[in-house]
Amino acid sequence: MRGRIVTSKPESTPNVYPVPAPYAAHTLLDEDRYFELYNRSIQEPDGFWREQAQRIDWIAPFTQVQDTSFARDDLHIRWFADGKLNVAANCLDRHLHEHGDSTAILWVGDEPGVSREISYRELHRDVCRFANGLKSLGVKKGDVVTIYMPMVPEAAVAMLACARIGAVHSVVFAGFSPEALAGRMDDGQSRTLITANAGRRGGRSVMLKNNVDRAVALCKETTVDNVVVFNYTDDATDWNPAIDRDYAELVAAQSDECPAEVMGAEDPLFILYTSGSTGKPKGVLHSSGGYIIYASLTHEYVFDYRRGERYWCAADIGWITGHSYILYGPLANGATTVMYEGVPNYPDVTRVAQIIDDHKINILYIAPTAIRALMAEGNKPVAGASLESLRLLGTVGEPINPEAWKWYHRTFGRGQCPIVDTWWQTETGGAMLTPLPGATALKPGSATRPFFGVQPALVDNEGNILDGAAEGNLVLLGSWPGQMRTVFGDHQRFIDTYFSTFENMYFTGDGARRDEDGYYWITGRVDDVLNVSGHRMGTAELESALVAHEAVAEAAVVGYPHDIKGQGIYIYVTLNSGIEPSDEMRITLRDWLRAEIGPIATPDVIQWAPGLPKTRSGKIMRRILRKVAADECDQLGDTSTLADPAVVDNLVANRAAAT
Ligand code: ATP
Ligand code: MG
Numbered sequence: 001m002r003g004r005i006v007t008s009k010p011e012s013t014p015n016v017y018p019v020p021a022p023y024a025a026h027t028l029l030d031e032d033r034y035f036e037l038y039n040r041s042i043q044e045p046d047g048f049w050r051e052q053a054q055r056i057d058w059i060a061p062f063t064q065v066q067d068t069s070f071a072r073d074d075l076h077i078r079w080f081a082d083g084k085l086n087v088a089a090n091c092l093d094r095h096l097h098e099h100g101d102s103t104a105i106l107w108v109g110d111e112p113g114v115s116r117e118i119s120y121r122e123l124h125r126d127v128c129r130f131a132n133g134l135k136s137l138g139v140k141k142g143d144v145v146t147i148y149m150p151m152v153p154e155a156a157v158a159m160l161a162c163a164r165i166g167a168v169h170s171v172v173f174a175g176f177s178p179e180a181l182a183g184r185m186d187d188g189q190s191r192t193l194i195t196a197n198a199g200r201r202g203g204r205s206v207m208l209k210n211n212v213d214r215a216v217a218l219c220k221e222t223t224v225d226n227v228v229v230f231n232y233t234d235d236a237t238d239w240n241p242a243i244d245r246d247y248a249e250l251v252a253a254q255s256d257e258c259p260a261e262v263m264g265a266e267d268p269l270f271i272l273y274t275s276g277s278t279g280k281p282k283g284v285l286h287s288s289g290g291y292i293i294y295a296s297l298t299h300e301y302v303f304d305y306r307r308g309e310r311y312w313c314a315a316d317i318g319w320i321t322g323h324s325y326i327l328y329g330p331l332a333n334g335a336t337t338v339m340y341e342g343v344p345n346y347p348d349v350t351r352v353a354q355i356i357d358d359h360k361i362n363i364l365y366i367a368p369t370a371i372r373a374l375m376a377e378g379n380k381p382v383a384g385a386s387l388e389s390l391r392l393l394g395t396v397g398e399p400i401n402p403e404a405w406k407w408y409h410r411t412f413g414r415g416q417c418p419i420v421d422t423w424w425q426t427e428t429g430g431a432m433l434t435p436l437p438g439a440t441a442l443k444p445g446s447a448t449r450p451f452f453g454v455q456p457a458l459v460d461n462e463g464n465i466l467d468g469a470a471e472g473n474l475v476l477l478g479s480w481p482g483q484m485r486t487v488f489g490d491h492q493r494f495i496d497t498y499f500s501t502f503e504n505m506y507f508t509g510d511g512a513r514r515d516e517d518g519y520y521w522i523t524g525r526v527d528d529v530l531n532v533s534g535h536r537m538g539t540a541e542l543e544s545a546l547v548a549h550e551a552v553a554e555a556a557v558v559g560y561p562h563d564i565k566g567q568g569i570y571i572y573v574t575l576n577s578g579i580e581p582s583d584e585m586r587i588t589l590r591d592w593l594r595a596e597i598g599p600i601a602t603p604d605v606i607q608w609a610p611g612l613p614k615t616r617s618g619k620i621m622r623r624i625l626r627k628v629a630a631d632e633c634d635q636l637g638d639t640s641t642l643a644d645p646a647v648v649d650n651l652v653a654n655r656a657a658a659t
Contacts, residue, residue: 027438141166150199173318265289283488294482299329353385369618429482607658
């Protein structure tokens with residue numbers, strides 16, 4: 001089982017986008033070199049990872065590369081365990097000598113025309129000062145520090161300052177409610193909170209400090225000693241002198257030097273909660289050594305990153321994508337990382353393209369939800385833009401519908417930029433299934449092949465490994481350095497969630513199909529799979545077929561109890577701007593699905609949805625849609641990570657009209 005090797009190459013069919021020849025000549029690797037490295041990473045993992053580990057600076061070298069077991073009763077995951085390092089020093093100090101003046105963070109503000117460049121030297125100084133500030137408040141190695149910040153450079157400073165002194169950061173997305181913030185602070189027993197008086201998004205202030213005051217009052221399992229407040233906007237807030245500390249005052253008195261704490265490779269770097277698509281969010285804990293090696297290696301290869309390029313990951317630092325691919329991976333590689341404060345459609349839908357042109361961005365990495373939202377506007381989002389600086393596009397977060405992929409490729413990519421569709425999870429720390437520019441011919445909608453060291457497999461419900469072209473549960477057969485180490489405070493939940501379904505395998509919770517070329521296609525969460533008259537259907541395929549219709553902006557498909565078929569097909573559709581719902585449209589879409597997929601895919605119910613319930617990270621929450629479809633609106637479960645609860649109220653109110 002271990003050591004399965006991917007060897008086939010994709011055939012040239014119309015739906016394959018080969019690597020453009022001029023492109024391949026300038027990339028880090030070509031296809032042959034990918035296979036060579038991949039095969040070595042599986043056959044000689046210790047040798048491979050020992051070499052890769054040299055990409056970071058160690059304070060003391062490690063002796064053993066890995067000590068891992070996925071056995072339920074002997075679960076352990078340790079990488080480079082006796083090595084010593086500091087992650088912040090790897091992201092800052094080691095670049096100072098030769099690249100101190102190059103831009104580390106290119107910050108782009110919510111208001112057009114506002115931006116700021118911060119060099120590695122400046123970032124190092126700010127991090128040291130703030131780290132000293134934290135120390136002066138009594139924060140020590142191992143303490144959990146919660147960060148509830150807008151997308152400003154000070155958020156990055158706070159994260160790196162924690163890493164510098166060995167405190168474990170727990171970033172909570174700044175859009176979350178006081179209840180959600182308090183829940184995460186309690187869970188982490190966190191006594192220190194870093195925030196701002198307010199943030200700016202879409203032209204408005206988001207009053208963070210007010211939420212913090214309520215959260216502090218709500219905390220039950222922890223007592224908050226210090227709330228550090230970065231006074232960012234003019235908005236006034238309450239001030240509690242007993243615990244509130246002014247950020248500017250705190251750093252003013254501090255030295256520019258702060259020795260980096262010596263950390264064990266397995267010491268925790270951070271806790272981060274999953275998005276909650278499938279249930280109560282899990283406090284994912286990541287290590288120091290394995291994580292930074294994996295984040296930096298994947299950042300370099302997946303984005304084919306070259307020094308000096310401007311790389312924009314348009315995620316929020318409140319998500320794992322922001323941790324690994326705005327902050328840690330790029331900074332470990334000495335990159336220029338773009339941090340954008342705002343939203344993709346403020347002041348209008350051309351904003352993303354404007355930023356690319358204004359700042360000559362080379363690489364753009366965004367989520368399918370943003371792509372679909374822009375696509376609903378036709379060509380407007382790129383109208384008048386040059387986009388010539390762009391060399392590579394990426395996506396992450398959900399399966400990307402082929403139609404959205406092609407739109408992204410045609411508009412932002414001008415038909416020339418490859419798209420890296422990266423499949424991964426909060427739990428995996430970095431990209432797992434992904435094309436590599438220069439090495440991978442692309443198929444729209446496929447996350448293609450495994451990254452180095454990753455051993456994906458498909459299993460049936462009994463855990464039998466399926467060979468060749470197949471569809472099943474996506475599992476990983478061995479560990480990789482970026483793997484999470486535990487669910488914070490609940491190791492049993494870690495074992496139960498990931499290692500109890502299939503013996504000796506990490507279960508991802510996702511379903512996938514592998515084609516004749518060994519390419520993987522994520523079919524959706526296995527909990528979301530439909531079973532209609534004995535036919536199993538992934539949500540991704542049905543939704544992609546719907547999105548391919550010219551009238552449809554977005555769609556979500558769920559099953560609901562059906563007397564005859566077992567499960568009926570219930571579809572929620574958001575139409576493109578300017579298109580009105582009608583009975584004719586219902587029939588059109590029904591016939592469209594029958595033609596695209598087959599009679600088995602005939603929908604039983606189509607409900608018009610002006611919006612779909614999404615997590616704050618933009619993922620469709622099908623478990624809620626399942627409840628609405630089943631008429632169990634009183635049992636919606638954990639909705640604390642919903643972006644907009646009003647969307648659900650609307651769906652519930654309009655359910656009757658659809659059924
Ligand atoms: P929870 O685990 O709490 O339900 P979540 O799974 O939404 O939340 P994340 O870790 O942010 O939290 O998301 C990982 C999931 O996102 C993957 O398991 C997969 O379902 C989906 N995903 C991410 N990237 C891709 C991609 N490129 N293609 C398809 N699906 C993706
Ligand atoms: Mg998950």
